[in-house]
Amino acid sequence: MVSLQFRSPHWRARVQHNIPAEELGPLGPLMADAVSKCVHCGFCLQACPTYQVMGEEMDSPRGRIYLLKEVLEGSLPLDEATPYIDRCLGCLSCEPACPSGVPYRNLITPFRILAEPIRARTRFDRFLRWVILQTLPYPNRFRLSAILGGLGKRFASAMPRRMKEMTALLPTKLPAARPLPELTPAVGTRRARVALLAGCAQQVLAPDINHAAIRVLSNSGVEVVVPKNQVCCGAIAAHTGAGELACKLARQNLVAFPQDVDCIITTAAGCGSGMHEYPVWLKNDSKEGEAKKLAVLVKDVSAFLLELGPLNLVPLERPTRIAYHDACHLANGQGITSQPRALLQQIGNLEVVEVKGGQNCCGSAGTYNIEQPEAAHLLGQQKAEAILATGAVAVASGNIGCIVQLQHHLETLGSGVRVRHTVEWLADSIRA
Amino acid sequence: MSRLRQSLPPDRVLTSRAATTSFESDGLTAYREKPGVIVLVESTSEVVDVVKLCHEFGVPFVARGSGTSLSGGSLPIANGVVISLNRLNKIIDYSAEQRTITVEPGFINLEVSKHVAGDRLYYSPDPSSGPVCTIGGNVAFNSGGAHCLKYGMTANHVLGIKAVLPDGEVVEFGGESLEHVGPDLCGMFVGSEGLFGVALEITLRVLPQPERFHTVLAAYDTLAGAGDAVAMIVASGLLPGAMEIMDRLAIEASEAAVHAGYPTTAAAALLVELEGPSEELDAEIPLLEQVIRDSGAYEVRVAANKEERSRIWVGRKCAFSAIGRLSPDYLVQDGVVPRTELGNALSAIEALSEQYGLRVANVFHAGDGNLHPLILFDGRIPGEFEQAEHLAGEILMMCLRLGGSITGEHGVGVEKIAYLPEMYTENEMNLMRLIRQAVDPAEIANRGKMLQASALGKGG
Ligand SMILES: Cc1cc2nc3c(=O)[nH]c(=O)nc-3n(C[C@H](O)[C@H](O)[C@H](O)COP(=O)(O)OP(=O)(O)OC[C@H]3O[C@@H](n4cnc5c(N)ncnc54)[C@H](O)[C@@H]3O)c2cc1C
Ligand code: SF4
Ligand code: SF4
Numbered sequence: 001m002v003s004l005q006f007r008s009p010h011w012r013a014r015v016q017h018n019i020p021a022e023e024l025g026p027l028g029p030l031m032a033d034a035v036s037k038c039v040h041c042g043f044c045l046q047a048c049p050t051y052q053v054m055g056e057e058m059d060s061p062r063g064r065i066y067l068l069k070e071v072l073e074g075s076l077p078l079d080e081a082t083p084y085i086d087r088c089l090g091c092l093s094c095e096p097a098c099p100s101g102v103p104y105r106n107l108i109t110p111f112r113i114l115a116e117p118i119r120a121r122t123r124f125d126r127f128l129r130w131v132i133l134q135t136l137p138y139p140n141r142f143r144l145s146a147i148l149g150g151l152g153k154r155f156a157s158a159m160p161r162r163m164k165e166m167t168a169l170l171p172t173k174l175p176a177a178r179p180l181p182e183l184t185p186a187v188g189t190r191r192a193r194v195a196l197l198a199g200c201a202q203q204v205l206a207p208d209i210n211h212a213a214i215r216v217l218s219n220s221g222v223e224v225v226v227p228k229n230q231v232c233c234g235a236i237a238a239h240t241g242a243g244e245l246a247c248k249l250a251r252q253n254l255v256a257f258p259q260d261v262d263c264i265i266t267t268a269a270g271c272g273s274g275m276h277e278y279p280v281w282l283k284n285d286s287k288e289g290e291a292k293k294l295a296v297l298v299k300d301v302s303a304f305l306l307e308l309g310p311l312n313l314v315p316l317e318r319p320t321r322i323a324y325h326d327a328c329h330l331a332n333g334q335g336i337t338s339q340p341r342a343l344l345q346q347i348g349n350l351e352v353v354e355v356k357g358g359q360n361c362c363g364s365a366g367t368y369n370i371e372q373p374e375a376a377h378l379l380g381q382q383k384a385e386a387i388l389a390t391g392a393v394a395v396a397s398g399n400i401g402c403i404v405q406l407q408h409h410l411e412t413l414g415s416g417v418r419v420r421h422t423v424e425w426l427a428d429s430i431r432a
Numbered sequence: 433m434s435r436l437r438q439s440l441p442p443d444r445v446l447t448s449r450a451a452t453t454s455f456e457s458d459g460l461t462a463y464r465e466k467p468g469v470i471v472l473v474e475s476t477s478e479v480v481d482v483v484k485l486c487h488e489f490g491v492p493f494v495a496r497g498s499g500t501s502l503s504g505g506s507l508p509i510a511n512g513v514v515i516s517l518n519r520l521n522k523i524i525d526y527s528a529e530q531r532t533i534t535v536e537p538g539f540i541n542l543e544v545s546k547h548v549a550g551d552r553l554y555y556s557p558d559p560s561s562g563p564v565c566t567i568g569g570n571v572a573f574n575s576g577g578a579h580c581l582k583y584g585m586t587a588n589h590v591l592g593i594k595a596v597l598p599d600g601e602v603v604e605f606g607g608e609s610l611e612h613v614g615p616d617l618c619g620m621f622v623g624s625e626g627l628f629g630v631a632l633e634i635t636l637r638v639l640p641q642p643e644r645f646h647t648v649l650a651a652y653d654t655l656a657g658a659g660d661a662v663a664m665i666v667a668s669g670l671l672p673g674a675m676e677i678m679d680r681l682a683i684e685a686s687e688a689a690v691h692a693g694y695p696t697t698a699a700a701a702l703l704v705e706l707e708g709p710s711e712e713l714d715a716e717i718p719l720l721e722q723v724i725r726d727s728g729a730y731e732v733r734v735a736a737n738k739e740e741r742s743r744i745w746v747g748r749k750c751a752f753s754a755i756g757r758l759s760p761d762y763l764v765q766d767g768v769v770p771r772t773e774l775g776n777a778l779s780a781i782e783a784l785s786e787q788y789g790l791r792v793a794n795v796f797h798a799g800d801g802n803l804h805p806l807i808l809f810d811g812r813i814p815g816e817f818e819q820a821e822h823l824a825g826e827i828l829m830m831c832l833r834l835g836g837s838i839t840g841e842h843g844v845g846v847e848k849i850a851y852l853p854e855m856y857t858e859n860e861m862n863l864m865r866l867i868r869q870a871v872d873p874a875e876i877a878n879r880g881k882m883l884q885a886s887a888l889g890k891g892g
Contacts, residue, residue: 017760017812039756040461042500042564046540055518055538056446056472057499063454070453080450099689100756 019072026284027110034107035069038062039100047097049361049379050087058084061094061104068111078115085111087372089379090239091361092332105333106280113243113281178207184214184224187432191221191308192262197253197275199268200232202400209400212427213267213301219430220311224265229256233266235274238281247285250278254290263304264297267423269399272300273333300330301423302340302398313429315348322425323392324352325383325406327399328361340398340422347429353390357382364405376405384409387417395419435489436471436513439481444472455514458499458506459561462763462817463846467494467508474519476536476594476632483630484600486513492879495630497538497566502764503845505573505625509879515630517568523547524633532591534635537568541575544636553638556583559841560749568631574623576841578674578748581799582707583639585841587622592635595621597628598872606635625843626878628871642673642707646717647741650729651698655679655782655794658700659774661727662798665704666771668723670716673707675799676748682795682806685754692747693740695731702729702798703748705741751795752806759791759808761817765824766842767831771801780830781805788823790816802840803831829854844882852882 019032044061045051051060058067064084070076085108094104180198194217198210214224234249253275257264266272275298278291285291305311324344330336344352363379384406387395394417395410397403406419436445446452447469457464468491473479486493493513496506508514520538527533528551533544542562544555558577559565565575571593576585583589592606606618621628652658658677665675678686678701683694694701704724706716724732735741755762769777778794781803785792796804805827809820828838828851838844838851853861868875868883879885 036760037756039753039762040457041459041753041756042498042561043750043753045498045564055521056451056470056516057454058450066454066457067450076449076453080448080453084450084454099686099750099753101689101754102756 017069019069020074024072024114027114027280030103030106030280030283031068031072031110034103035065035072037100037102038065038098040066041100043099044094044097044102047093047359049089049091049093049363050375052360053375053378054087059087061098061102064088065102065104065107068107071115072111078118082115085115087375089328089361089363089375091328093328093359093361095332096335105277109238109277109280112241113238113246116241116243174204175207177204178211180210180214180226182226182228184218186221186223187219188221190223193223193225194263194265194304195257195261196224196226197233197264197266197268197271198226198230199266199271199400202268202271205404206400206421209267209421209424212421212424213265215427215432216305216311216423216430217265217301219432220305220308222308225258225261227256227258231256233271233274234281235270235277238274238277243281247281250281250291251287254278254287254294257294259293259297261297263299264294265301265304266298267301267398267421268401269300269327269330269333269336270401272298273329276334300334300336300339300398302330302343303334303336305423305426306339306343311343311346311426312431313347313426314431316350316429319349319351320394321351321353321390321392322394322396323355323387323390324422325355325362325387325395325397325402325419326358327397327402330398331359336398340396344396344422344425347425350425352396353392355383355386355390357386362402362405362409364399364401380405380409381412384413384415388413388415393417396422396425398422435485436469436482439485440471440473440478444474446470446472452508455496455499455508455516458496458501458504460502460504460507460764460845460847461761462821463504463507465508465510467514468511470514470516472516472519476520476596479515479517479520479630479632480596480600480602482513482515483596483598486876487598487600487874490874490876492876494878494881495537495568495572495626497569498540498561498564500561500565501569501573501845502766502842503839503847505843505845505878505881506569507846507881512879517566517630521566525635528553531638531640532635533638534592534633535567536633537566537571537631539567541565541567541570544638548638549641552641554641555589555636555638556580557586557589560752562749567634567636571622571631571634572624572626573841573843576797576800576802578676578703578745578797579705581675581797582671582673587619589637590618590622590634591637592633593618593621593631594633595629595631598874598877602632623843625845625882627868627882629877643709644707644713645673645735645741646706646713646720647735647744648704648706648720648724649694649733649735649744650702650704650724650727651695651731652700652702652727652729653698655700655778656775657728658702659778659798661702661724661729662774663772664727665720665723666799668719670706670720670723672704672720672799674703674705675797676703677701677794677796677798678703678748678751679794681758681791681793681808682751682755685756685758685793686747686751686795688757689750689754690743690747692743693733694744694747695733698731700794703744748795752804755793755806755808758793759810761809761811761820762793763807763809763820763824764842765803765805765807765827766839767803767805767828767836768838768840769801769803769831769834769836771799773834773836774798774801777803777830777834777836781827784823784826784830788819790820790823792823797840800840801836803827825851846881849880849882849884 057063067081234246238246362383363376452466492509517538520536525534791808793806809816
């Protein structure tokens, strides 16, 4: 059994904090700080989707923090804890629920990065991870494998469950590739200049989203550049523990993105949340300073548009009711909940309704639906049912992962309800 | 063990190190102990089966709800069984007309109010941990909350209990009404800290929602000043739904967590809430304003709407946990003094804090005289924990000297075992032990909590 052993375990009658922060490298102090802020009060329990499903301490935020603490202190072998750490969605619902302000993200991501090289995985696990990390961050490779995956659906009955879940989410037919213009000038007087992160999976699965963003931005007086040498933001890599890959991608983006823009716009919640974490990934790196400067520029498209002022929108032809779904990495990761709703409400004839249990994760959570198919499936199904109960004819959300997951589960329930990005709704109504 | 495995599916009988580690502590991290096994029960009959097995083999067990006990109530017993009740969270029966609801023990406190809100009803006992703690835990500890001033603690709202005794016998106490004949066995079970077995079904009384609330935040430049104001309000004949005090440290922490708009420059804030029919409030509000003005408050704010009221309350209820922002470790104390002694008690705590050189934050149910001093310390500094414990002890003894009690609502658990004999006479202690012995001679139910394990219990 592998263990992260830094100190000899010693029995203590009282819970103490003894994480050898210095021995754990640059991420050590971050993790130790997060752990020491936890007072074990349990206020986060009910907010955690995995606790809701499993009802056991190890699958709660409090339990996970405790297990991580024990592993980091060397009192618990790593492999004892990994099943529960793996089940964490990384949805960060536990953060706003915590009165003590435990920055859970500073614990889970660094821990995954630290643990990955030394943990035990089955061969099949390693293969799946390899496939994900070799394809998802690279639009061209992902496109190819998505096409193959789409074909592969026909042979689904012969696949192991986790492969099946992975391919089930893929559309049978991919939308045509639509490259983004390198520069789109502002229409009318220029009010701002921004750089857009294209994203990787989103560019393949739903290229319309970024085009919609450019359309809304430019028609609202914003010049949009799409830096040529940009790469995947690295969030998927970091959140699955592939620290080196994440840092490599982050460094490439530090070079690719100009800093003389008013903002760096992200249209996928997961990417936005990931770019905000660059200073954490590159802690004590020579690029840490640059990462900090870049991170403050990063803003989700909805937050940026709302701050810009009222948009010039044409009302919809007839009254339409849509449900808004909070992407975890927008709501919990970046604290963005009111902005997209306020934007959508600017569209005449559009009614925005709330989904019951709205704070619950839909189960997409990066690569979760591939790595933990059962839980992801259950969460996705519950979410789709809650959406249908609202009587909405369509859904708006701010994250590609959620959009794909919700669409899949709505279709499975036989529903024709369509899921679109907030900015696509705006693009339909913007006066050009 | 093998008998346990026979009666339950393997994934619900946990013995892995990860499981026993994560269950080793509750809301009081001053203690930890690994259980031998944790069982995740999914039906009340499974609870009965497990208890019967424990009885047969003389293995001690601890029932566990959400593990938010602040006195070590759900601390496991070494090599014993933990019966985790979180999955037992269904509603068994609800009648809006009768205003009763029967739930399983793992049902969450706040969910009761949410469930009955559609009928304009609510469940009154509102511990700050309401969004997470279970009704079973509330029953065991007779939990209270800010709004227990007017309508009483858990015991006043439990109508009936179905429970399994430590020998496996299933019994029912009480019924659907508050009046019954014979000894109040239900009342005895509530607050018994799990010593009489496990509650399986609990029937609660729910109340009509008050028509209107009037929530006031008053700022004081001394802590004792806020304490004295409480006595003045009571003397004026007003009976608010809640009266709470937070001192500067508590305000600082809570504001960092929720930004509810507490006066951050004040030495203490008094939170008073009137509730009831509109006409009644019309008469009470001017009187309250007058008393607060006379009490020397330098600033008074009134919640303008539902959202402001709710933010103020979230701010109050998050205060304990929010202290985690100010200090790596803290001890929450829970003592009671007569309301008229509040000012004195608070001054005494301030003096003790200075004497020990440890910060003490105060946030508490002032209306009940139920103090919650939070002693801030850093466990990494050798000796500080012991100092903090000492200070906590002195505060408790002070409460007793002033004619109060060593626990208001968090229970005795393991934390205060040593102090119980200070409060009760030898005869009273013996009576408690006798009752315990009669119900559970082998002391398998929550051994070593509330009452010191006897020689017999330890051996069993
Ligand atoms: C931040 C914070 C704030 C708090 N605020 C308050 C407050 O305002 N007022 C207050 O009174 N308390 C408060 N508490 C203490 C705690 O929340 C209560 O004591 C609560 O009732 C415990 O519920 P639980 O479900 O967590 O029970 P646990 O901690 O799991 O168990 C508590 C005790 O109950 C026993 N028990 C549990 N279920 C059963 C059952 N079905 N049958 C028999 N025994 C059982 C256990 O064995 C244990 O002894 C607070 C705690 C925290 C962490
Ligand atoms: S709410 Fe925060 S402090 Fe409390 S147990 Fe959860 S993470 Fe720890
Ligand atoms: S990130 Fe989500 S799944 Fe993970 S512990 Fe927090 S609330 Fe639970």
